[in-house]
Amino acid sequence: MSIKLFELLLQASIYTVTISVVSILIGFAIAIVISAMLLSRQRLFVLPAQIFISFFRGAPLLVQLLLIYNLLPVIGINVPSIVAAVVGLSLCTAAYQAENLRGGFSSVPVGLVESAEMVGMTPIQIFRRIKAPIALRLTFPALVNEAILILKASSLVSVVGIVELTRMAQDLAGSTFLPLEIFASAGLIYLVINWIVALAGGLIERSLPGVPR
Amino acid sequence: MSVPAIAVKNLVKTFGGSTVLHGIDLEIEQGQVSCVIGPSGSGKSTLLRCMAFLEESTKGTIAVNGEVLGFAENAKGVRERVPTAVNRQIRSQIGMVFQQFNLWPHMTALGNVSEALKTVHKMSRRDAEERAMAQLVKVGLEGRAGHYPSQLSGGQQQRVAIARALALNPKIMLFDEPTSSLDPELTGEVLNVMRDLAAEGMTMVVVSHEIGFAATVGQQIIFLDHGKVLFTGPPQDVFKRPRTPRLEQFLDTYIDRGASMLL
Amino acid sequence: MTFDTNVIFSNLPEILHGAWVTILIWIVTTLAAAVLGFLVAVARRFGGVLLDRAFGLVIAVLRGTPFLIQIFLVYYGGPFVGLSLDPIPAGIVGLSIYGAAYFSEIFRSGFAAVPKGHIEAGLCVGLTQGQIIRRILLPEMTMLVLPPSVNMTIILMKETAVLSIITVPELTATLSAIGSQQYAFVEALFVLALFYWVLVEITGWLGHFAETKLTRFRFFNI
Numbered sequence: 001m002s003i004k005l006f007e008l009l010l011q012a013s014i015y016t017v018t019i020s021v022v023s024i025l026i027g028f029a030i031a032i033v034i035s036a037m038l039l040s041r042q043r044l045f046v047l048p049a050q051i052f053i054s055f056f057r058g059a060p061l062l063v064q065l066l067l068i069y070n071l072l073p074v075i076g077i078n079v080p081s082i083v084a085a086v087v088g089l090s091l092c093t094a095a096y097q098a099e100n101l102r103g104g105f106s107s108v109p110v111g112l113v114e115s116a117e118m119v120g121m122t123p124i125q126i127f128r129r130i131k132a133p134i135a136l137r138l139t140f141p142a143l144v145n146e147a148i149l150i151l152k153a154s155s156l157v158s159v160v161g162i163v164e165l166t167r168m169a170q171d172l173a174g175s176t177f178l179p180l181e182i183f184a185s186a187g188l189i190y191l192v193i194n195w196i197v198a199l200a201g202g203l204i205e206r207s208l209p210g211v212p213r
Numbered sequence: 214m215s216v217p218a219i220a221v222k223n224l225v226k227t228f229g230g231s232t233v234l235h236g237i238d239l240e241i242e243q244g245q246v247s248c249v250i251g252p253s254g255s256g257k258s259t260l261l262r263c264m265a266f267l268e269e270s271t272k273g274t275i276a277v278n279g280e281v282l283g284f285a286e287n288a289k290g291v292r293e294r295v296p297t298a299v300n301r302q303i304r305s306q307i308g309m310v311f312q313q314f315n316l317w318p319h320m321t322a323l324g325n326v327s328e329a330l331k332t333v334h335k336m337s338r339r340d341a342e343e344r345a346m347a348q349l350v351k352v353g354l355e356g357r358a359g360h361y362p363s364q365l366s367g368g369q370q371q372r373v374a375i376a377r378a379l380a381l382n383p384k385i386m387l388f389d390e391p392t393s394s395l396d397p398e399l400t401g402e403v404l405n406v407m408r409d410l411a412a413e414g415m416t417m418v419v420v421s422h423e424i425g426f427a428a429t430v431g432q433q434i435i436f437l438d439h440g441k442v443l444f445t446g447p448p449q450d451v452f453k454r455p456r457t458p459r460l461e462q463f464l465d466t467y468i469d470r471g472a473s474m475l476l
Numbered sequence: 477m478t479f480d481t482n483v484i485f486s487n488l489p490e491i492l493h494g495a496w497v498t499i500l501i502w503i504v505t506t507l508a509a510a511v512l513g514f515l516v517a518v519a520r521r522f523g524g525v526l527l528d529r530a531f532g533l534v535i536a537v538l539r540g541t542p543f544l545i546q547i548f549l550v551y552y553g554g555p556f557v558g559l560s561l562d563p564i565p566a567g568i569v570g571l572s573i574y575g576a577a578y579f580s581e582i583f584r585s586g587f588a589a590v591p592k593g594h595i596e597a598g599l600c601v602g603l604t605q606g607q608i609i610r611r612i613l614l615p616e617m618t619m620l621v622l623p624p625s626v627n628m629t630i631i632l633m634k635e636t637a638v639l640s641i642i643t644v645p646e647l648t649a650t651l652s653a654i655g656s657q658q659y660a661f662v663e664a665l666f667v668l669a670l671f672y673w674v675l676v677e678i679t680g681w682l683g684h685f686a687e688t689k690l691t692r693f694r695f696f697n698i
Contacts, residue, residue: 060637115315119329155542
């Protein structure tokens with residue numbers, strides 16, 4: 001298999017990484033909103049949030065992507081397919097990240113909140129200075145995990161025509177009749193990217209001061 | 214006679230189906246060290262936590278320096294919630310030290326002690342850290358100011374926790390089993406800090422199994438069993454001449470384990 | 477936008493067949509993956525360091541690459557190494573191997589989570605290796621591996637949708653085809669999403685039910 005083919009795969013992997021990063025960030029922002037709705041304990045907010053999480057974790061990503069890709073034009077929103085793809089990925093990851101955040105917040109030891117109450121902090125101050133920083137630190141490993149999952153899941157946007165790594169591999173395998181080499185190379189690239197993310201995640205985690213025992 | 218630091222009237226606390234405190238009546242005097250002792254499950258921690266309004270009482274009232282905290286009750290037993298802002302203001306007179314230290318892990322020792330000064334009392338960072346440092350010096354930990362809780366021993370963490378509470382100039386200090394989570398060799402350093410604090414005249418309520426401390430530093434001993442106050446009085450009355458059989462039974466286990474000062 | 481339910485009813489036989497294929501593949505793959513994963517976990521624990529490392533490497537690759545790439549390798553690359561499979565067998569093989577990698581990790585942490593003290597107690601009273609595995613290790617593991625296993629079953633069920641890309645006639649493929657042929661995408665995809673969602677919820681409930689029934693195997697981790 002020639003270098004040229006590998007180069008093409010690498011170039012396509014830039015799309016993979018970009019799409020994944022954007023989706024993760026947008027998904028995180030949405031997840032914060034959803035988590036806030038869950039924590040608000042107001043039925044008006046909790047119920048839609050629960051339905052959101054249940055749906056986007058319950059249906060396969062492929063189906064979600066197809067649905068959004070086909071649904072948006074029908075209700076009059078015409079966007080390039082890449083936008084539909086990112087929207088689909090973001091919503092899916094938002095549901096999982098919201099669950100992770102919820103877990104993180106409920107793992108904050110109660111005593112730390114009580115000691116904050118005893119020194120006179122208001123609930124908002126406690127949230128800003130104690131709960132949120134600690135919850136985020138607790139959620140971090142799950143966040144890294146989710147990043148890796150999204151990188152792999154991005155392979156599915158190939159079905160809505162985005163030429164990222166998997167799509168490129170499919171096209172090349174079809175035209176060169178070298179499926180083993182092409183797909184194995186693509187797999188290798190995914191592997192390396194995920195390995196780098198896991199490594200970076202571990203380094204960042206170790207540099208964060210103090211996670212409660 | 215001055216207003217009691219803490220006045221507990223007919224305090225009842227139920228959790229779900231079970232009653233933990235059966236109508237406690239107590240007065241904590243100003244400048245006194247009161248030690249609450251008793252077997253596990255007697256409700257000692259619950260009593261202390263009600264005093265701090267970390268638990269809501271089911272019946273009865275708690276007054277701190279004359280002001281009612283948490284729930285006010287009129288003569289007919291009708292309860293009314295005290296406004297949150299008032300509670301917060303009353304609570305600012307109380308400092309609390311927990312069994313699990315509860316230091317915030319993402320802040321250094323200095324950060325922990327100065328946090329409330331900055332966030333709640335809006336002190337400038339420099340002033341807050343200056344005051345915090347003074348407290349750390351007081352508990353002997355100025356050298357560890359930049360360390361994170363995970364880098365400190367249990368005894369050091371608890372001393373930081375004490376400094377954190379003291380930084381806010383409380384009138385009353387509550388201690389909830391401050392040495393129960395510590396290795397035996399580390400309890401000494403914490404008890405010494407508490408001893409010094411008592412010598413300065415701080416009003417303290419200490420829930421603890423350290424009977425030796427209670428006997429030597431305590432001025433009022435409160436013996437709690439199954440949610441009832443079985444006995445209160447000065448140490449001499451409690452330890453040198455045990456009165457109730459239950460108290461005698463309780464202290465026996467300590468004598469067996471070598472608390473010879475009780476003999 | 478109109479919602480034409482007629483699309484669903486007039487194609488019901490085809491849709492039901494697609495659903496049947498999905499469920500069939502799901503059950504077969506889950507069982508195969510669980511069994512294979514269990515054997516691998518046992519081999520890794522009791523089979524020596526070399527075997528452990530080798531399997532570890534393979535599992536890392538299977539968990540670090542997208543399932544789509546793996547299934548392409550099996551379906552399109554297979555014939556080049558003498559493995560010519562039809563879509564459904566290819567799908568089952570690919571998904572089973574993928575699932576086995578994850579199941580083996582679940583069982584591996586299950587093994588490790590049983591306190592060593594319990595095993596040692598068994599040795600002290602004279603139980604054999606086999607008896608220890610059967611009477612102590614496996615029962616105590618059950619509670620530990622149940623939640624992640626239920627989770628994995630759900631994941632595998634959702635992954636069957638990906639098989640539509642290699643033309644396996646399961647539900648996603650069926651409804652997508654109907655949707656595009658009859659310009660009723662929204663209806664078709666909506667039913668599709670609903671189907672999976674309901675199945676996931678049911679599986680979750682069953683898993684939770686099983687957990688409550690098996691609490692006697694739970695030991696308290698202090």
